[in-house]
Amino acid sequence: MTQNTSLQLPSPVLMDMSLTRALGRRRSERTFAAQPVDPAILAAVLWACAGQNDACGKRTVPTARDLRSVDAYVFDERGVFLYHPDTNTLEKLAGEDARAATTTGQPFVAEAPVSVVFIGDNVKAQPLSEPMRERCLALDAGCMMQSALLACAAMGLSAVARASCPQQAPCRAAGLDENRYVVLGAVTLGFPA
Numbered sequence: 001m002t003q004n005t006s007l008q009l010p011s012p013v014l015m016d017m018s019l020t021r022a023l024g025r026r027r028s029e030r031t032f033a034a035q036p037v038d039p040a041i042l043a044a045v046l047w048a049c050a051g052q053n054d055a056c057g058k059r060t061v062p063t064a065r066d067l068r069s070v071d072a073y074v075f076d077e078r079g080v081f082l083y084h085p086d087t088n089t090l091e092k093l094a095g096e097d098a099r100a101a102t103t104t105g106q107p108f109v110a111e112a113p114v115s116v117v118f119i120g121d122n123v124k125a126q127p128l129s130e131p132m133r134e135r136c137l138a139l140d141a142g143c144m145m146q147s148a149l150l151a152c153a154a155m156g157l158s159a160v161a162r163a164s165c166p167q168q169a170p171c172r173a174a175g176l177d178e179n180r181y182v183v184l185g186a187v188t189l190g191f192p193a
């Protein structure tokens with residue numbers, strides 16, 4: 001069995017645009033420059049949507065019962081990665097470009113530099129019973145997606161939230177058990193075209 005490698009991300013760039021301006025700029029964009037996203041900018045997007053903001057491991061986003069059941073997975077041309085907020089690292093889960101696996105039919109997704117896919121873990125969410133579990137996983141992901149979108153707006157990136165993300169293909173690409181993990185949505189991002 002091959003061991004997953006980890007990539008250390010640099011410190012996130014400081015996002016010093018006012019919240020008022022970032023909210024004023026946010027818009028869904030679906031065209032992107034081919035230019036890759038700098039690691040420090042990607043680190044800032046990931047910190048905004050799934051990062052830690054204290055030493056106890058609490059997140060930048062609220063999460064139902066503080067279960068932190070939803071994680072951010074990066075799909076880019078290098079492969080598929082799981083973001084670990086405690087170490088600011090990307091754990092490599094696959095070495096093939098699987099960006100196309102994250103859409104049910106929007107062609108721009110396969111070419112856009114990055115899709116951050118939000119995937120819930122039903123085992124971590126076990127303390128919640130249905131229908132609350134399904135609702136809270138979706139709401140956790142929604143909070144994360146808006147945080148990612150605001151970070152993108154603050155850094156001049158183009159971005160779009162997507163619910164049109166299939167369940168099976170991203171899990172397969174990431175090597176996740178489709179019966180345990182649930183794909184909740186994605187934010188596709190890059191520099192403006």
Ligand SMILES: Cc1cc2nc3c(=O)[nH]c(=O)nc-3n(C[C@H](O)[C@H](O)[C@H](O)COP(=O)(O)O)c2cc1C
Pocket residue numbers: 026027028029030106160161162163164165
């Ligand atoms: C829950 C949700 C799901 C969405 N799914 C998609 C999607 O699958 N594909 C897409 O291109 N845009 C998607 N969008 C973006 C919306 O189409 C967009 O927010 C809406 O048209 C309003 O435009 P604006 O974001 O530029 O204000 C989604 C937005 C939300 C909030």
